[in-house]
Structures are given as C-alpha cells and as structure tokens.
Amino acid sequence: MPKADINKAGWEQSEFPILCETCLGGNPFVRMSKQEYGRSCGTCARPFTVFRWNPGQGARFKTTVICQTCAKVKNVCQTCLLDLEYGLPTQVRDTALGVQSDAPNSDINREYYAQNMESKLEGNKSALASLKTSSAGKEMLKQLARTDPYYKRNRPHICSFFAKGECKRGDECPYRHEKPVENELSHQNLQDRYHGKNDPVARKILSQNAESAGLKPPDDISVTSLFLSSLPSTSTELTIRTHVLNSLPSVQPTQLKSVVHVEKTKCAFINFRERSVAETAAQAWANGLEIDGEMVMVKWGRSRPSQPTNLASLPVAGPSSVAAVS
Template sequence: MPAKHDINKVGVESSDFPILYLTGTGLGENPYLRMSKQEFGSECKICNRPFTVFRWNPGAGARYKKTEVCTTCAKIKGVCQTCLLDLEFGLPVQVRDAALGRKNGAPSTDINKQYYIQGLESQMERSGDGTTFDAEVANRAGKEMLKNIARSDPYYKRNRPHICSFFVKGDCKRGADCPFSRHEIPEENGLQNQKLADRYYGRNDPVAKKILTQHAESKGLKAPEDKSVTTLIFLGLPKCTDSHVRSALMFTCPFLKPIDIKTISVVEASHCAFIVFVTRATAERAAEALSAQGGMEVQGKRAKVVWGRPRPAKHKGKQVEGETGVTAAVET
C-alpha cells in the first residue's frame, strides 16, 4: 500500500502574512492594526484550495475585510489578496494586462487549474524569492500610461460598510442599531456587477472597461456611435505586408484570435492599413489595448491608430430638372 500523502503536499497552503496593496486601501489609516489569522479557514475563490484567512477591521465605521484568494494565486497574477488590484499600480488586472500586452495564460477551468498551480509553485520554490512567473517584458508606453492613471493617494472609500439592502427595499426598522450603517440608494452605474473570477482573470470587468474607455477617448480613439463600424485604421506604417500587420497586431493584443479579424488591407501609397474585425466588441477591446500601449509597432516603427468612419447614408430620391437645367436629387 502506498504511503499517505502529507496534507501540506496535496494542495493546502499556509502563510504568515497576507499579500496586500499597502499604498491603497485595505489596511486603513491606523498603522497599529489588529489582524486575526485562521489556518485553512476557507477555500480560495480561484483555485478552490484551503488557505490561511486573515481578517481585520480597517478603522472606525469600516466593514471587516478578509483575504479572498490564496497567496499562490495572488503571486501568479501579482494582485492583492483582498481587492485583487495590481500590487504596483492599484489598478484592475484587465487595465494592467491591456497596457502591458500581457496574455492571460492561467486556465480558468477546474480541469487544468490544479496542475497549473502546482507547476508554478514548484518554479517559485526553485527560484527562492517566491516571485510570480506570469510576467513579461513591460511595454514602456504602457508603463507610463499606468503611472498616469494610477492613484497616488490612499483611497479608503472601498472600506465603507455595505449598503443596507433592507433600506433599499424600504423595510429597515433597526435605525441607528443597523450594522449596515449606509442607508442610501445605490447608484446604478453598471459597476456593481463585478464577478471576483472575472476581476482576477482580467475579463469582462466593468470598472476596467470604464477606465480603458476614458483613456481611449482622451487619446482620440472614441468609438463611433454607429455600431456597424468595426474598422481600425493604422497610420504612418513603413513598407510592409498584411502579414506584418497581422503579426504585430496579434503580438500587441494577445487576446485576439485569428478568427476575430475579418480582413486586413494595406495601402502602401498612403502608408496605412485597414483592419476589419468580425464584431464590434472585439474592435473596441483592441482599440482600448492599442490606446493603452500608445499604438502598435510594425517593422520597428510605431503606427497611430484611429477608428474608421461610418459610411455615408445613401439617400433615395428622384431626379428633377430645375429652371436652369441643372439636375438635383430630391428626397422622397
């Protein structure tokens, strides 16, 4: 009979201190913080393995906070264990990955998740410093973009108590004794519908979508109101072919797949290229990533990106002859 495995070798992690975004929010203003520690207190929201849970109160009038993911998952993505924001800039993972051109290599399904986690843990043990291995050479323009939009001052708004759901329904009768002290109607801005797994993997994050959209608009890449427009135009290209443009685009936007691109047309005389995407959502995401990285580099030269223009509406009309004999179109 084979020997029974040690519990700490079959997918359970223990830690002495959480990985937190110290510059931002989680610990509060008081430097002397009391924190409770419970080994194997809960399962990680990403890898579903038991891990050490830390719980604390950031300050007076704030809600209790705790770690949501294990230290291994936090190291893999370089995020805070509580808010799942980037440790360096305090921004959503989707914003950071778009600016740095990072590809999400971590599996999101349970089939390969455990194997992937164990492989990374082995690499961290061999390195000795416990650093993340889901990293790449940072894009200089993307780094500057992240520095410009990152918060420089602590932001404690996230530590506020949750809104009382009974008050929203008009049924709260506890008054001052209500543990949910925020008696207010939530603002419907679409940012409340965040899923923890989507925030961690950097996909379908409404907060990241808002940040990237605002940055794209500031760079002149505001998406046209006409939803039929799915074309991006690349200006200032060197002498190249459509294969060069395709390779550069796939490298800059690693989330794209070959089936996402409908056509690529290079106009050598004008040093530009027209890329038509299959869907509008894919075109918008590519535009956000390209604006975050300051354009796209093709054959050693950085090209500017703009949206294509909607086609002018075709006016149906009948031809009438005026007094001067000039033919004009009249709308019907």
Template structure:
C-alpha cells in the first residue's frame, strides 16, 4: 500500500496497539479479497505483517465492518479501548451478550451493509456511552499498558512430544525463548472459539477476569467504624489544581445530603461530611474501589474522630520560683523566717532563683557581681 494513496487511511485495518507491536514502522502485505470473514462469511481484504523480529506473523480474521460493530480488533477480537474480551466488557456494562447478527445469510448481509453505510456516512457503528467512563469494574479490568507477549511465536508441538529434530526451529522454546506461561494455564483457557469470543459467549478468559476482579473488589471494601457518629470520609491524592469543592460535591451528592466539604490543598486531601451515617456508608461502599474525580485517581477512607484535649487533667499548678536574698557585703544575714519585703533595700536584693544549676541569668542587673547590682548606699 503506497504512502500517498488517498484511500490509505480508509483502507487501513482496525488493529489494536498490541497486535501492531512496539515498532512504529510496520510493513504490511495486503491481499485483496484474500479470505472470508470468520463472522459474516463475506470476502474481505486480508492484511498480514510481522509485529517484531521475535514475533509470529499476524493477519486479520474478520472484516472491518464486523470489527467496528463491536469495537474490537480485527486480529485478536479484543476491545480497542480497554484491551479486554467482549464478554468481560459487556458484563461490566450490564449488556446482554449473544449474537449481534442474524443467523440467515440474507439477513446477515443486510445487517453488514447497514453497518458499512453508517461508516461511509461518518457515523459510529458502536455507541460509546457515559456509563463506560464512570464504570468502576470496567476501569479495573482495562489494560493500562501494551502487552506484546501475545505476539510471540507459538509453542513447538514436536517439542511437547520431545520429538523436535530441527536445528533452526522458529517456535518456542526451540528458538531460545523459555518463557511459556501458556503451559501453566488451565486447559479450558486454551480452547476458544472465534465466534464465541466475538459475540461474548462461553469465553473462559473473560469469566476468569471477572471472577478475579470481583474478589479484589470485595477485599477492598471499607469496613465502617463502630462509632456510628462518624459520618466523615477522607479523600486522598486530591490535586488542588484540578479538583475543587464543587467537583467533590458533584461526585458525592448522589449518596445523600452533604454537611460540609473541606479541601486541604497543601496536604492534597479533602474531608467530606454527610448529614447521615447511611449516606456515608453508601458512598464508602460505592466509591472505595475506584474513585476518579476530573481524571484524578483518588483514594477513599473513613475519617477518624479527633481526640479532644480534656481540661480537667492538667496536673498540679507549678509553684512560683523561690526568692533568694543576696546580702550586701558586710551585712549580717537576717534571722530565719524574715520576710524579704520587710528588709530595707540596702540590706537585700531579691532575685528569682535560676531554674537549673549553671543557668544563665536573663539580665545583667540580676548578677550581683555586675556593675549596678549593689546599691549606692552600701558603696558609700
């Protein structure tokens, strides 16, 4: 296919990133009307390429109209947006699986022609809804990074029987790649039908994914605290530049009346308080698994009761520091029990005692050896 062909973008196959491989420059071979679609039975243009030096050759198995009707890849039949089987996607969205095309050949051709007409008019054959972006289970099942291991060469069947005699066998593990997780997989996962995978029925891989995701969701449920007076939830990882109080209120208003919302920008967290405990429990149960606000992935926890400082346990009041009488030179000390206030100013200089031995005095006038510490009358 020439790069300057006007119909290059229109004729390009619907293929996911995993099947294309890590190399951005892919060389494909186009075979016009090279095979029949595995779903509709109509002839279509087959594309064949090799996604990597250590990968096997891949080719399209269904026509473009059939792939766009389910929003799946023409090669692996996985969802183009989330990289998961159709059965797992439809189960997360609550859609009923089954045949999307009529059984008879005449009605099936009519349905495929209707899909092709939509595509020619610029319409989408598969309807995306708001429910997909807010579905927590679907976000959990979605594949976040490309997975190129599925492009590796298949396992050598002669090696499995210990009978491979080829010196340059291109299959695993004869080619040196000993990483073969397929051997440890359950036997039922190795048997999949193309039609069952496309229509989302009897797919063992999707059933295993759903089972594993539901178990993780049950383990991550927040346990409500025993104190029923707690109606506050803690929201962590809050970006103050992208998430504000109105965004949090718009995400949690559906669970009940909100008493207050407090966003702490420097700590990147927020606190939301409901008027009732039932609203807080419903929000914790529904949003604890996958909380996303304005594209920011946040985490949710129950708030804690702030321990109030009790005023009755302050302890004994410290006694005032004793007063030490510094006697002037040549003056006899007074008798025991004499009040320093009754003594004349030339006989004693009242000073507060240091709090510790060797403590530094605060003012020079408190030092008896400093100038001005002894009264002028004593000097004279």
C-alpha cells in the first residue's frame, strides 16, 4: 500500500451528505460540488468529504462542516447541526430526553472515538436510536419541533461593508444590507452547539417553554428547590433521588442537596445547591417527570418568609440609656 494511503487511514469518504430539509433547500434539482478530504471535521478533526451547494435563489452557498460519523452520533445535520427529527438544537433534545453524550471534547481522544463509532454505526443508523427515553420528554419535543422548513436560515450573510457604511454596490451586493444585532444569540460556538453545552439558542427555547408551562423561575434567587406532587404510592426517597439524577445526566450527585419525601401527602421537595441547576431541572421537567411509570407534577418551591423581629427580646431603653445617648 502506498504511503499516501496509509496516511489517509481513518479519513472519511462519502457519496452524499446527511442534511436537513432546510439546508438542502426547496430546489429538487440542486447541484453539488464534492471535494474528498476537503477539510477537517469541526468536532473530531478528521478529514472528510466536503459538499457545497446553493439551496435556492437568493440564498448563500452552504457547505458541510462536520463528518458523517459525528452527524450520526448526535443525529444532526452536517451543516446546521440541528436534530434531524425535531429540527431543534442538541441541547434542547438532550435536556428533554435526559441524554448525555459520552463523546470527548478534548483533542486527545476525539479522533479515536470517531473511528470506533464509525465501525459501530451501520448505514444511516443513529447512536440515539437504541436509547430509552421518557414519554414526557418526547411530548415536549413534539411541542417544540419545527415541522416545516425554515428557509430564512439560508439567507446571505450581512454585508460587512454596509455595517461600516462603506458598501457602494447597492442592489448588486450579494449580501444583506442590515445592521448586525449584537447579543448572545449572535455568538455561537460550533463545539458547544454540537455537544449541547452553553448554547444560547437552546437556553432561549428551554426558558420560554418552561415559562409557558408555569415554571418561570421565581424572582427570589435564593429559591433552589422544586416541588413534586402526585407521587406514586410506591415511591421512596431513594427511588425519587434515582429518577431525578437519571433524568438530569448533566447534574452531578453532589449538586443535589437533599430530597425530602412526605409519604403521607405523596409529595417531595428536591433541593439543589445552586440556582442554575434548579433552573436546568425545571426546564427538563416542563412537561412533568416520569417516576415509576406515572407522571409527576412539578412546581417551583416558595420563598422562605422573612423572620419577624421579636420586639420582646430587644432591650428597653431606660432613663440611663437616654441620658447616655444625649
């Protein structure tokens, strides 16, 4: 075998990309260019076959940014990195289904991991197909899913010359003449979007869904507990703790402060150590939490009432104290 072929061992070669309907575009006769080993994958850094095409009139040219193996591992589009089934960010999907990716984030093992996953995944099979997920999470994704293509996402980028006030091309300019909006949604990292961590778009979707379900975080930031009601009669403190941690794979056991189970009223208080963790749990349980085959209702805990000042315990000012003050 030639030396060049040995160096290409483990590199990915494909005939057609894995794309969502939005990125592919509405034109059934789309023309694509193909370049073998055109770039390194944005997640595993392995060279792969790159595809480039124009999804429609007035749209910008699009290209694949991750390899097919990484796309199958997370069941996402090779271009926009959104879930192929629901059209949502991976952080939204993984939070709803209680799924945690075991893919390494470091440069040391990610190429080795991708090669092993490539041998396990056959055809277009996804790594998420065999996972057991809760019915509440699936129902939540069905409500949030984008069923129709969103071709607005294929628009040209904003003209940098227009933003500086220097573009003189007018209507002939192939880019959009709009002022860029500076917020957290305009700064997204490919790695974070793929692994479902610190994704601003996902946080916005999850927070809006939690508010619509009546789980808006209380103004009192000291509230870090959630209230579970209508628990099954077979529930115990141990089973509740187990289901809570299993539904929140990104939460460490040490971040769970305590679980107070009131067996008589079939309710429980889930106390977290940090407010951010409690908000993550509320977003994941917006459609309820499944425990022992039954759906449990979730609400935010209440603020502790401020302790009233005990006037009887205060010293009474006598004549001597008044004189000392004067």
